[in-house]
Amino acid sequence: MLFCRCLVLTITLCYCGAAFHVxxxxxxxxxxxxxxxxxxxxxxxxKCGSYDFQEILPAVERLFTALGxxxxxxxxxQTVLLKPNLLSSHRPDxxxxxxxxxxxxxxxxxxxxxxxxxxxxxxxxxINIESIWEKTGFRAxxxxxxxxxxxxxxxxxxHFDFNGIPFSIAKPVLEADVVISVPxxxxxxxxxxxxxxxxxxxxxxxxQKTMLHKQFHDPVSFGRFLASLYAIVKPSxxxxxxxxxxxxxxxxxxxxxxxxxxxxxxxxxxxxxxVCHWLKINPRRVPYFSFLKESGAGETQWQxxxxxxxxxxxxxxxxxxxxSVFIGKTAPAWLYHWLGPxxxxxxxxxxxxxxxxxxxxxxxxxxxxxxxxxxxxxxPHQCIQCCCCHEVCPAGAVxxxxxxxMRLVHHPSRLKExxxxxxxxxx
Ligand code: SF4
Ligand code: SF4
Numbered sequence: 400m401l402f403c404r405c406l407v408l409t410i411t412l413c414y415c416g417a418a419f420h421v422x423x424x425x426x427x428x429x430x431x432x433x434x435x436x437x438x439x440x441x442x443x444x445x446k447c448g449s450y451d452f453q454e455i456l457p458a459v460e461r462l463f464t465a466l467g468x469x470x471x472x473x474x475x476x477q478t479v480l481l482k483p484n485l486l487s488s489h490r491p492d493x494x495x496x497x498x499x500x501x502x503x504x505x506x507x508x509x510x511x512x513x514x515x516x517x518x519x520x521x522x523x524x525x526i527n528i529e530s531i532w533e534k535t536g537f538r539a540x541x542x543x544x545x546x547x548x549x550x551x552x553x554x555x556x557x558h559f560d561f562n563g564i565p566f567s568i569a570k571p572v573l574e575a576d577v578v579i580s581v582p583x584x585x586x587x588x589x590x591x592x593x594x595x596x597x598x599x600x601x602x603x604x605x606x607q608k609t610m611l612h613k614q615f616h617d618p619v620s621f622g623r624f625l626a627s628l629y630a631i632v633k634p635s636x637x638x639x640x641x642x643x644x645x646x647x648x649x650x651x652x653x654x655x656x657x658x659x660x661x662x663x664x665x666x667x668x669x670x671x672x673x674v675c676h677w678l679k680i681n682p683r684r685v686p687y688f689s690f691l692k693e694s695g696a697g698e699t700q701w702q703x704x705x706x707x708x709x710x711x712x713x714x715x716x717x718x719x720x721x722x723s724v725f726i727g728k729t730a731p732a733w734l735y736h737w738l739g740p741x742x743x744x745x746x747x748x749x750x751x752x753x754x755x756x757x758x759x760x761x762x763x764x765x766x767x768x769x770x771x772x773x774x775x776x777x778x779p780h781q782c783i784q785c786c787c788c789h790e791v792c793p794a795g796a797v798x799x800x801x802x803x804x805m806r807l808v809h810h811p812s813r814l815k816e817x818x819x820x821x822x823x824x825x826x
Contacts, residue, residue, distance in 0.1 A: 440698040441466065442664040442673050443708040447642050450491070450500045455642075455661075459504040462638060462663045465707040472636050472665070473577055475513030480575035481505055482634065484583045484598050485520040487651055488527060488534040488793040494645040494655035496531075497583045499540040501640045501661070505579060506544045519549035519571055521605045523651075523790040527757060528552060528605070534793070552604050561627055564614050572602040572632055580634040580667065584641040584658070584674060586649035588722045588786050588799060589618055591685045593650050594674055595637040595667030596625060602632045606761075612785035613763040622686030629667070629687075630696050637667040639674070646720040652795050653722070660714060668697020669704045676701040677711055679718035724799040741804045744784045748774035751796035758788035758797060 443465040447458035463469045473479055483497035491498045502518060509516040518541055522531045528550055532538035541548035549571055556567035572578060582598035590597055600608060615621040639662045647653035658678075664670040668691050675682045682688045682699065692699045724744060746758075746767075752774040759767045759775050766781035767788060774796070775788075789797040807817060 439703060440664065440666045440669040441705045441707050442662060442666075442670050444706055444711060444714075445661050445708045446659060446713065447661050448659050450498050450642060452500050452503060455500050456504045456507065458661055459501070459508060459638070461708060462661060463508065466636075466663060466665070469508055469512045472579070473509055473512045473514045477514040477576035479509045479514045479516050479577045479579060480571055481509075481516055481518045481579050481581055482572070482598065482601065483518065483520055483537070483581045484593070484601065485531050485535055485537060486523050487791050488530045489651065490534060491536050492643075492655070494583065494585070494643045495651045496535045497581050497640050498642065499536040501638065501642075502537075502581055503540055503544060505581065505638065506546055514577070517547045517549060517571070517575070519551050519554070519569070520601045521551035521569065521603065521608070523605070523608065523761065523787065530793075551602070556604055559631065561624055564611075566603060566611060567607060568602050568632060569604055578632070578634040580637040582637065582639050583644070584639055585645035586647060586653055586719060586722050588648060588650075588724055588789065589621060590625070590687065591721060592671065592675065592680060594639055595664075595670045596629050596687055596691065598637075599629050599632045599634070600625060603628075609761055609763045609787050612787055613783060616783040616785050618686035623690045625687040626690035626694055626696060629691070630694060633696070634667065636663060636665055637670050638663045639670060641674070644719070648722045648724060648799065651790050651792065652797065654720075656719070658714070658716070660709075666697040668699060672699050672701050673704055673706070677714070677716045680721065684721075724801055738804065741802055742808065743779075743802045744805060745777060745779060745782055745800050746788050747777075747798045747800050748796050749798055751794045753794050753796070755793070757791050757793065761787050761791045763787060
């Protein structure tokens with residue numbers, strides 16, 4: 400019985416995969432024919448090889464020059480909230496968080512424009528914001544630059560509702576005159592990439608973010624929520640830190656990769672669109688893109704975006720390695736319902752675990768227990784596969800394991816190989 404179910408599933412997926420590739424090809428040739436030569440959106444790309452401040456400051460100045468000057472976004476007397484990605488406790492060279500030197504350059508330029516910068520974010524979990532500030536270098540940065548560093552957990556929030564599900568956004572983000580988002584470009588096991596759009600999820604106070612994963616634990620519903628959130632907290636400008644990005648099993652357990660650029664736009668959607676185009680990521684795999692397209696939150700067609708600054712041809716962009724584990728659903732929902740128990744992704748704690756308990760406290764459904772200083776134990780049937788434990792672990796000790804069938808679902812080529820071998824062996 401199980402064998403028959405697997406066979407039906409594999410054949411269906413092969414056809415689905417083939418149909419998807421054909422559809423993608425048709426789509427790209429169609430959109431190429433319809434290129435609109437009048438640009439509506441601008442993304443600036445600037446080469447920057449290292450985090451040496453002497454290199455970053457002129458690079459950020461060039462970004463602003465290409466966008467019409469900092470005065471286009473910031474006026475004297477305004478409060479400017481800089482929103483980096485401070486996901487969890489990692490050193491800047493681990494490429495999990497926005498590098499403080501990029502934010503330092505923005506602080507200096509905002510001050511020069513006569514405005515008041517503040518820095519604020521909320522980590523993946525509310526529990527350890529102080530240690531995040533310490534390890535990421537942001538406490539030191541803000542002390543050196545005499546700039547307030549806000550704890551968005553304690554700064555008050557305003558309530559919103561998304562399809563009957565309540566959530567809050569930190570007040571300082573809503574009340575600042577200008578918001579400049581400063582994401583770190585990374586891969587993400589749930590959303591494929593995290594950059595301009597996903598960075599704004601950090602405007603929701605910490606533990607609430609974790610609990611929202613319980614409501615939106617599949618990539619499609621989470622993508623729909625992210626797109627709606629972005630419409631509320633759309634920043635005036637996004638400056639993406641891709642000098643050293645993260646590929647593989649991001650957002651906290653992947654590998655740093657040197658891309659050597661900063662990119663900026665007043666349209667974060669356009670910025671994410673071009674990043675996908677440059678790094679050969681199919682935007683149809685990014686769960687929030689279709690919702691952004693529907694809502695018209697920004698430009699999702701790379702052909703309609705103007706690139707200013709350095710030419711993309713100067714960069715040896717190599718395709719970004721995507722997560723080997725992907726929580727996204729690539730098969731029809733009825734198949735998941737039918738074969739649910741055989742399609743799973745589960746966290747496994749390896750020897751790096753220090754038994755700090757952070758993942759246990761961050762799990763929205765209490766699927767992890769910690770016993771006498773040992774690595775947490777998973778209660779499999781309780782896990783909703785949200786990957787919060789993977790995101791918050793400061794030791795990179797959470798490995799996401801996939802069932803055999805899940806591996807096959809996410810790799811149609813292996814699936815085809817497997818079917819061929821199976822059919823041969825039954826002849
Ligand atoms: S897996 Fe990571 S977060 Fe969880 S207890 Fe171990 S070190 Fe802490
Ligand atoms: S164990 Fe990890 S992946 Fe599973 S529900 Fe808890 S935080 Fe999410």
